[in-house]
Amino acid sequence: MQFIDQAEVYVHGGDGGDGLVAFRREKYVPAGGPSGGKGGNGGSVILKAVANLQTLLDFRYAHRFQAEHGERGGPKNMTGATGQDLIVEVPCGTMVYNAETDELLGDLVTENQTLCVAAGGRGGLGNSSFLSNHNRAPEISLPGIPGEESRIRLELKLLAEVGIIGLPNAGKSTLISALSAAKPKVADYPFTTLVPNLGVVRKPSGDGAVFADIPGLIEGAHQGAGLGHDFLRHIERTRVLLHVIDITTLNPIEHYHTIQHELMAYGHGLADRPQLVALNKVDAVPADELEVITEELMASSGCDRIFGISAVSRRGLDELLPVIWDILEASKPTEDVMVEPDPFPNLVPPEMAPTIWT
Structure with missing residues (x-):
């Protein structure tokens, strides 16, 4: 097995789905009104530290990681499907940098620790969201927001005592x-x-x-x-x-x-x-x-x-x-030391599922 401890990859969060312009037209419903749903949120690219990897060899040939796009909104106020997050496994001890600015984005040390490196875009609003007393039949909707994209650099530092x-x-x-x-x-x-x-x-x-x-x-x-x-x-x-x-x-x-x-x-x-x-x-x-x-x-x-x-x-x-x-x-770290502010707020604890958009 080759030992690869540096890699540079491109990550792209999924784009949000477009909102829909639609009107409810059903028999015996005299005032249907707008019913276009909003688009689904795009998926995010999330790095996850795992213990069964020792090198960055998997990134020698895979240089692009794209999460799923959100689906377009549907009629009857149906929200489009949310794009699935893309979970990319990396070895424990991987440091993540912005390849253009050299900013340290996070340090994945413990197993199952995760870091969102490209958030998915929010879905656009459908025309039902623009209903008002002044506009009872809106014919406008919003496109989905593009997902984040960037080039990141991965550097592996072995975890040894x-x-x-x-x-x-x-x-x-x-x-x-x-x-x-x-x-x-x-x-x-x-x-x-x-x-x-x-x-x-x-x-x-x-x-x-x-x-x-x-x-x-x-x-x-x-x-x-x-x-x-x-x-x-x-x-x-x-x-x-x-x-x-x-x-x-x-x-x-x-x-x-x-x-x-x-x-x-x-x-x-x-x-x-x-x-x-x-x-x-x-x-x-x-x-x-x-x-x-x-x-x-x-x-x-x-x-x-x-x-x-x-x-x-x-x-x-x-x-x-x-x-x-x-x-x-x-030199073992003690548990009663003062807790410093989290320098990497994007790091997600293993027990919490990542939620990008609410």
């Missing part, structure tokens, strides 16, 4: 395969991983935390070098960063500072995120060399603890994971 970062060949994919059931491609050459990999790591309590292996971070990643510019956004939602460093390289301390510089240059608060540092492949170096590198890295980075691990032999993972669980528990 722990982001595994590091230079190519640091052992990130091996680590996530050792911790979870994920089976990413593992090889001894750089840029083996071309797309983010997700894996669920079980906690002692039985529930799981999602780990994301972020590929392609090299020097200059924030400016588009390597693959990092495309995938740095996927660690914006993480609550903990796990920085994996290959201790068998010539200068692991320089590698640490390379990644830290990229995080600071990219911004979005990544440099301030809680971060753990793990020296990988420690079973490939002598113990005294490991101790020296660890002390130098602690002095250079300011970290009070550096973990020595081996993703292949699972050495040190039992000491690393409890610290991650403690950080996640400490």
Whole structure:
């Protein structure tokens, strides 16, 4: 399956149906009068977040989404049929932007959360709506209002609690395969991983935390070098960063500072995120060399603890994971925090059916 995390599509709400000019003419009804009904409202284009999608691959070939138009009003004051809403499924974690203004329209994070991106038009009034004492036989009606239309840009940011970062060949994919059931491609050459990999790591309590292996971070990643510019956004939602460093390289301390510089240059608060540092492949170096590198890295980075691990032999993972669980528990959002005003009023709670026109 291809990993597509950006897409641009055109959305168009259904047009409202036209009102009807009609008169009631029935036997034994001497004063029938106008009976033209109003047109039906057009359907809306609504995005819905679902958990069974992981990429925006469906939007690679489908670029246009049109909701149904409302039907024309009928005689006997019958209102035209309302156009059906078009529900478009997107992965959880999809951010929706206006493609022309770059305005953020909404962020679909939770499952079944919806966002109306193109409201349907209201149906036009029939001639029965214009009946008055001054005009007993109106012959006018209103056309339906066109539905909203726009181009929107979809950007997927993976929903993961722990982001595994590091230079190519640091052992990130091996680590996530050792911790979870994920089976990413593992090889001894750089840029083996071309797309983010997700894996669920079980906690002692039985529930799981999602780990994301972020590929392609090299020097200059924030400016588009390597693959990092495309995938740095996927660690914006993480609550903990796990920085994996290959201790068998010539200068692991320089590698640490390379990644830290990229995080600071990219911004979005990544440099301030809680971060753990793990020296990988420690079973490939002598113990005294490991101790020296660890002390130098602690002095250079300011970290009070550096973990020595081996993703292949699972050495040190039992000491690393409890610290991650403690950080996640400490950073868990509390329910008694002050509720801020809703920045996205178009977002509809899952339990409420979207109603565009009343």
